[in-house]
Amino acid sequence: MLETDGFYTKKFAAFWTNRCREVNTVPIVISGIGFDPRSMQAAKILKKNGINPKLIPINFSVPSSEGGDNNLEKATKNNAALLSEFASITDPLNIKMFDIHGKPSGGREVVNKIFAIKELLENGTDIILDIGGLPRSLFAPLLSFLLTKREQLKFKNLHVASLPDENLDNEIISDQILPPKYMYGFNPPSTEDKLVWIPIIGKNDPTRLRKIYSKIERNCIEICPVLPFRPNNPRQGDNLLLKLHDVLFNEIQTIHNNIIYIDHRSPFLVYREIIKLSDYYSKLLGDIYGDVKVLITPLDDKTSCVGAVLAAARKKLPIMYADTVSYKVQHSKILLDEIDSEPLEIWVSGEAYDT
Numbered sequence: 551m552l553e554t555d556g557f558y559t560k561k562f563a564a565f566w567t568n569r570c571r572e573v574n575t576v577p578i579v580i581s582g583i584g585f586d587p588r589s590m591q592a593a594k595i596l597k598k599n600g601i602n603p604k605l606i607p608i609n610f611s612v613p614s615s616e617g618g619d620n621n622l623e624k625a626t627k628n629n630a631a632l633l634s635e636f637a638s639i640t641d642p643l644n645i646k647m648f649d650i651h652g653k654p655s656g657g658r659e660v661v662n663k664i665f666a667i668k669e670l671l672e673n674g675t676d677i678i679l680d681i682g683g684l685p686r687s688l689f690a691p692l693l694s695f696l697l698t699k700r701e702q703l704k705f706k707n708l709h710v711a712s713l714p715d716e717n718l719d720n721e722i723i724s725d726q727i728l729p730p731k732y733m734y735g736f737n738p739p740s741t742e743d744k745l746v747w748i749p750i751i752g753k754n755d756p757t758r759l760r761k762i763y764s765k766i767e768r769n770c771i772e773i774c775p776v777l778p779f780r781p782n783n784p785r786q787g788d789n790l791l792l793k794l795h796d797v798l799f800n801e802i803q804t805i806h807n808n809i810i811y812i813d814h815r816s817p818f819l820v821y822r823e824i825i826k827l828s829d830y831y832s833k834l835l836g837d838i839y840g841d842v843k844v845l846i847t848p849l850d851d852k853t854s855c856v857g858a859v860l861a862a863a864r865k866k867l868p869i870m871y872a873d874t875v876s877y878k879v880q881h882s883k884i885l886l887d888e889i890d891s892e893p894l895e896i897w898v899s900g901e902a903y904d905t
Contacts, residue, residue, distance in 0.1 A: 657687055
């Protein structure tokens with residue numbers, strides 16, 4: 551498990567070129583096949599640099615709200631066709647995102663299917679979970695599972711590849727949203743636990759904030775929204791605060807002093823802040839209320855969600871999220887654009903921390 555400051559770098563290709571030379575083997579890459587052009591980006595960058603990874607593909611489907619966006623379907627087919635270029639060590643793991651009652655089931659299913667092929671991970675030196683093409687309802691439970699069961703699964707090191715792209719993220723809009731649920735793979739609170747809610751906010755999404763708060767209002771005693779601070783765009787968090795003013799201050803009645811600004815691009819800053827808040831509120835309010843738990847809601851990009859998952863796994867904290875039933879993409883041709891950017895390399899568990 552993560553005990554100290556983490557290791558991550560923007561120089562993904564250089565890191566893995568050196569790493570493969572050092573350990574004399576190639577990594578196993580777990581990657582999603584969806585409509586997102588970041589699907590399998592880690593594997594593509596590795597191959598471009600002379601490294602042919604072992605691939606475990608995850609096939610899932612989330613519909614377009616228009617019921618038939620040709621560009622969305624074409625992007626999904628293009629990403630699926632890329633499989634023939636790589637050394638897959640298993641057939642694609644087909645994941646149903648919802649059960650027959652329409653309830654989210656993808657997180658449980660992806661964990662079960664990875665566990666069913668656990669022998670493929672045994673004695674592996676490096677496992678990379680490429681989250682670029684995976685929704686958080688899949689990658690967050692899977693990351694928690696791999697992180698907490700690494701020794702049981704008998705592989706040495708766990709890495710995450712994440713490719714933040716604010717413009718692309720803003721194009722992909724959640725259209726239909728389900729009622730919020732505690733995310734599979736994390737520790738749900740008891741009905742008696744008091745909650746300190748930490749929504750990690752990266753975009754103007756008042757619907758999810760309202761839905762989640764209405765679910766936890768009875769037990770919620772404090773709210774600490776985490777907003778983005780970007781050195782190259784220092785007004786971003788304040789602008790977002792203005793857009794969400796009504797829901798945060800008039801409806802949810804957040805205290806101004808509880809607003810926290812963090813550079814969400816560093817998952818370890820998010821991780822450390824959640825750990826700090828969990829320790830602080832447990833100590834401060836524990837004597838008054840008894841069991842106090844921090845509840846995390848990741849509403850920013852996937853990189854900050856990695857930090858949230860690391861903290862939740864370390865402290866056994868719950869995560870609540872409202873799943874998306876369908877998406878709409880404002881300018882869907884963007885899904886067909888080639889992406890050359892390297893993902894972030896985030897080393898989350900293994901020999902870098904086993905001291």
